[in-house]
Amino acid sequence: MVDVHDRRPVVCTAADAAIWMDPATPPEMAEQLARTSSFGPEWFDWYKVSKAVGPVSNEGQELAQPIPG
Structure with a gap:
């Protein structure tokens, strides 16, 4: 997922996350x-x-709405 974000988010199960964070x-x-x-x-x-979506001060469900394109 490096092409999505330079901090390389990792998504895993709760059990694996507990091990990873231990x-x-x-x-x-x-x-x-x-x-x-x-x-x-x-x-x-x-x-x-x-x-x-970028500024962390912005909030709201509208930020997660798809845009055309």
Whole structure:
């Protein structure tokens, strides 16, 4: 998902997230978990949204509405 955002979001199950966030989990194991257990782009619906999504001060359901194009 690096093409979506430069901070490379990782989406996984709650159980895998708990392991990944556990301070006792070795960094190598956390990296492997993120690489092998995270959901890929095929799990998501993709559509363009307004540039108003960018500023964190903006709120509202209208920000998640698809725009043509």
